[in-house]
Amino acid sequence: MPGLTYFFIRKILARFTTFFVILTLTFIIPRLLPGGAFAYLIANPSVPPDLRQVYIKEFGLDKPIWEQYVIFLRQFFTTGNIGLSFSRLEPVSKVIMDALPWTISLVTTSLIVSAVVGILTGMFAAYRRGGGFDTASMGIFMFIRSMPGFWLGMVLLIIFGYYLGWAPLFGAYTYGVVYSSPILKFLDILKHMWLPMLTLIILTIPGYHVLMRNSIIGLMGEDFVTVARAKGFSDRDLLIKHVFRPASLPILTSLAIDIGFSVSGVMLIENVFSIPGVGRLAYQAVYQQDYPLLLGIVIYTSALTLILVTIVEVMYSLIDPRVKLE
Template identity: 30%
Template sequence: MAFLLRRLGFYFGAFFVAITLNFLIPRLMPGDPATRILLSLRGKLRPDQIDAIRKTYGFSGSLWDQYLQYLWRLAHFDFGISTVNFPEPTASLLFYAAGWTLVLVGAATTLSFGIGITMGIWSAWRRGGFFDTFFTPINVMLNAFTPAVVALLLWYAFTMQWPIFPLGRAHEMNLTPGFNLETLLSVAWHAVLPVASIVIVSFGAWHLGMRNTMINLLNEDFVLLAKAKGLSDRRIRNRYVARNAILPQITSLALSIGFVLGGAFITEVVFNYPGLGKFTLNAIQTRDYSFIQAQLILLTMSVLVANLASDVLNVILDPRLRSLGRA
């Protein structure tokens, strides 16, 4: 418990620093949303209208007043108004895009981790065998590809040359999304290629990481003792070796899950998928400060929460951390 409390305090401090920097950076840059709107309208706004816009976007008053207002809005999940999609609240755009990103990148990360860890266990346990010598070099090669290349290849092959899958989007254009079988099937069908493009380039890293960690553990004393006691290969493999080898992989998974809400920029753009990656890229291109700030806050929160979850899992799986907390 003491270990987790220390980690929780560290994450709280990191979050406070992150949101403070997120507040300061736009205000240290030249201009603000009101100035940008004024320039886009070529001086058609009156001074009182400019002041009202600055107040709407939290750029009015002293820096300290702006900071307090920023913290108050943040505590109420009020991220302001989108500059480009005015007067759409940034929160509604952010949570809409985050939902689709969780479907896409969340499914891809889960599949990549499950496939890669399973392959890594078998490769390490039967190292030098057919499975290891055949799949390990292939995964090394696939891991060297970039998501952009794989996404474009899959899109060209299976939507243009062989039009098996849809060109893009999250579901059929004439479909009204809802919690029903038709929507689920449409979303799953449209997600096949985007998910596959992420899985292909990412599961190899889990495979190699798990394989190498397990191989390093196979000659440890606790494994030799387990064999001497006559325990079954399955028990030694799963309960002793794999359980210890998966600890660093869980930490890596936490980082991956945290960055899920960062979106998959290239994949979402290629397949015209309405996720955070595509929305954030559009916000950067159009200088939608409100959305960029909100996305950075969401990304920071997701990374910190994922790391905290990793710490909890590590405490559950590693008795040494529990004894450290009691020390």
């Protein structure tokens, strides 16, 4: 337990240092842009003078750069906010938190299902290496992997939404409807969300399949597997009892990184299906030059990714005894 505590504290300090660097870069980069990130607001003649003064005061643009940096850090660590959204005139943290549940539900559900399916198909492909299933699955998954996400989403939307009518054409829920019970609300959201979830599942299964297959094939040549085979274990028992746990470590790492990245990386999927999540929010922030909102998304998704990766690193030692807490 002391070793685990020391390992955990050391990882937290390392991740906090990384996060502090990210915070610093998000403060500096907009101010290094030609004219500054706020120039089109401050120097834009169409912006009313009163609103211009509000922006200058809100972002501390009338203060020295070092003082702006201190205010930026103090504001984030005390309130979790980094300023006001240009386009929505609301705190950035509030705007992100309103959109985050939609993306989290879409991403986590899809990636967990993808990981489970990819693990099972990857195990069977490795067990039947070189067989018909292995060859066919690799060909199919490589074809899927080459598909652009937005193209696949549009194809599924046309088929299941337009022609078959099995899914709504846009949105995460029916606008203007008052639900009489939470169950009806859940069913309406599920009706809107199942198709974008299916799209993301189809796109992400190949990565987990190939990763699991190759991990198992690589481990089957290790010394501990050779010893277990010499003791009379069948290939099936070797796969389930000896190889599965260490082979799942890369899957955990990939899953943690994918969840953190996909929070803002599902931009195209959310735009195709008009899901009001963080990905669509990031697209709108770029289009509207809403730098505080865009940088807030970077900060929050970076924090989520760092937290997930740290948790996975601690779980490594619990899953595979060969991994030491160093």
